[in-house]
Amino acid sequence: MSGRIRNHRMASKVVEADEAARLIPAGANVGMSGFTGAGYPKEVPGALAKRLAEANASGDPMRVSLWTGASTAPELDGALAEADGIELRLPYQSDPVSREKINSGAMDYTDIHLSHVAQRVWQGFLGPLDVAVVEISGITEDGRLIPSSSVGNNKTWIDQADRVILEVNSWQSEQLEGMHDIYYGTALPPHRNPIPLTEPGDRIGVPHLECPPEKVVAVVETESPDRNTVFKEPDEVSRMIAGHVLDFLGSEVRHGRLPQDLLPLQSGVGNVANAVLAGLGDGPFHELTAYTEVIQDGMLDLIDSGTLRTVSATAFSLSPAAVERFNNNAADYRERILLRPQEISNHPEVVRRLGCLAMNGIVEADIYGNINSTHMMGSRVQNGIGGSGDFARNAYTSIFVTPSTAKSGAISTIVPMVSHVDHTEHDVDVLVTEQGAADLRGLAPRQRARKIIEHCAHPDFRPALRDYYERSLAGSHGGHTPHLLDESLSWHVKYLREGTMRA
Numbered sequence: 001m002s003g004r005i006r007n008h009r010m011a012s013k014v015v016e017a018d019e020a021a022r023l024i025p026a027g028a029n030v031g032m033s034g035f036t037g038a039g040y041p042k043e044v045p046g047a048l049a050k051r052l053a054e055a056n057a058s059g060d061p062m063r064v065s066l067w068t069g070a071s072t073a074p075e076l077d078g079a080l081a082e083a084d085g086i087e088l089r090l091p092y093q094s095d096p097v098s099r100e101k102i103n104s105g106a107m108d109y110t111d112i113h114l115s116h117v118a119q120r121v122w123q124g125f126l127g128p129l130d131v132a133v134v135e136i137s138g139i140t141e142d143g144r145l146i147p148s149s150s151v152g153n154n155k156t157w158i159d160q161a162d163r164v165i166l167e168v169n170s171w172q173s174e175q176l177e178g179m180h181d182i183y184y185g186t187a188l189p190p191h192r193n194p195i196p197l198t199e200p201g202d203r204i205g206v207p208h209l210e211c212p213p214e215k216v217v218a219v220v221e222t223e224s225p226d227r228n229t230v231f232k233e234p235d236e237v238s239r240m241i242a243g244h245v246l247d248f249l250g251s252e253v254r255h256g257r258l259p260q261d262l263l264p265l266q267s268g269v270g271n272v273a274n275a276v277l278a279g280l281g282d283g284p285f286h287e288l289t290a291y292t293e294v295i296q297d298g299m300l301d302l303i304d305s306g307t308l309r310t311v312s313a314t315a316f317s318l319s320p321a322a323v324e325r326f327n328n329n330a331a332d333y334r335e336r337i338l339l340r341p342q343e344i345s346n347h348p349e350v351v352r353r354l355g356c357l358a359m360n361g362i363v364e365a366d367i368y369g370n371i372n373s374t375h376m377m378g379s380r381v382q383n384g385i386g387g388s389g390d391f392a393r394n395a396y397t398s399i400f401v402t403p404s405t406a407k408s409g410a411i412s413t414i415v416p417m418v419s420h421v422d423h424t425e426h427d428v429d430v431l432v433t434e435q436g437a438a439d440l441r442g443l444a445p446r447q448r449a450r451k452i453i454e455h456c457a458h459p460d461f462r463p464a465l466r467d468y469y470e471r472s473l474a475g476s477h478g479g480h481t482p483h484l485l486d487e488s489l490s491w492h493v494k495y496l497r498e499g500t501m502r503a
Contacts, residue, residue, distance in 0.1 A: 004139070005139045006139055007142065009143065010219055013219045016220070017046070020133075021047035023163065024165075025130065027064065028131055029129050031131070031133070031160070031161060033150065033152060034069055034070070034152065035068070035150035035293075036150070036269055036294050036315050037226055037228060038315045039151075040068070040072040040075075040076050040226070042075060045075060045080060048080065052085030053083035062085065063086060063087040065087045065089075067126070067157075069151075069153045070091070070386060071092055072095070073226075073227030077093055077094075077098050078097045081098040086107050087108065088108045088110065089108070090109065090110040090111075091112035091113075091114060091116075094384075112385075114342050114386055115346035115348060115387065117156070118153055118156040118343040121153075128160075129161045130161065130163070131165065132161035132163070133165045135172075136148055137170075144208035145209035146208060148169055148176065149315065150314060150315030151339050152342050155341045158215070162215075164215045164216045165218045167219075169222045169224065170222070173326070173327045175330030178207050180208070180338070181205045181312075181338045182205045182209055182341060183205035183341065186343060194349075197353075198353070198354075200264050200291040201312065228318055228323050229269070230320070234271070244437040245279070245401065248432070248437050248439070258357075263289075263356060264290055264312075264357070265357050266290070266292040266391045267298070269296060273296070273360070274298040275298075277302060278301065281307055286307055288302065288309065290311040291312045293315065294313055294314070295313045295316050295337065297319050310337075312337075342387070345387075346390040352394040352396075355396035356395045356396060357395060357399070358392055359399045359400075360401070361400070363402075365400065365414055365452070368425050368445050368448055368481055369428040369448050370418045371427075371428055373385055373423065378492060388422070397430065398429045399432060400431050401432045404456060405461075409458075409502075411501050412465075412491065414458070416483070416488050416491060425440075425445070431452060433457075435459075437455060438451045438456050440452075468484065
């Protein structure tokens, strides 16, 4: 294990996790590494959770505010939430314990576009960053830090924190070294310069994180795996959605709106998104590139098959089998994969310049194309907006995908009006369900409504949606975007009262 810490000064700071956790004071703003269950600290969060739980049980409450790259794992988010130790969480979470605390009001949560986090920290909007706890895979002889399986906001945490605690994880492949591209050229206005990135595979930074040694107050050694994602085999609905997406992309190529090798792909995390990627492996497209947040099993498969030649991301989200495959061949993948800070992987100007094809999942869409990505029945947050807004607003083509029903058919994901808006109709180009694809580009609201109802809604709910729309048109307030305001959320109300949206 000591071979991972090749700097004597850093090696002299090795302590146990309990000792490192005691360096985090009550009320601290703590920035921790981690993005989709990859590269999060494995030991210090548990030790901190134990300390918080003991303090809260003794009547001397102690809480911290937790900032990360995105979601982490039960050993971090879940443990700290279970200890009632989180005052404020940002910018994204997916832990069930945290979710319950947030929705009950026991924990505050700020949902932020992932590309905005670093800038807000640098500008001081969130207050000072007291401590950073960052997992790395090693330390070089001259004290540079080798990132692990995610980068996220780690550069910003290390730059901005008063004190830094490092976890050196020997489980992470040594062959990760050289896979990262850490760009140190960002600045705040009015000193901001263009980011010199014109292809997904461009290297514009350095392979290591830089940290003044005097900032490092503790180094903890670990040998623990990431909490990996278990993807389901694509079901029939997912395969049908993937087929409609591939048909759309093929049509775009035939009409000359996309080149044969498409444009850089972005894909949100999830089983449907992974099914779309699997479909690309069987499709007619080759020499593809990706500029995205997360590398999933499907992208690894596309690299292995030669379909995908370059992937730029900020983290992995792999199944256990895919992790083993990656770790066994990391040196080969290093030629195809770049991991960047999320302020670069999600940078709106870069996304627009590259012309990304964005594909993201949703909770629900309404008949005019507005999208809810985050909330169940309008008020209960599920996860967060993540990076979908960074890509949807700036993509060459923004595609949103969802099954047409949920909860065994009790819920229609196509509704008269969404109960929460994350992406307005202006940022939605194509909506896809297993029923079909609705290309909304250039359409007025009434045209969009007819196309979404007929192409995307489930047949069981289509008559009710038609009825709502026709009565909205005939109403005294039909207008540019016709609605019946006393009925527009009645489908959600019915579900809350009766457990179904069905008539």
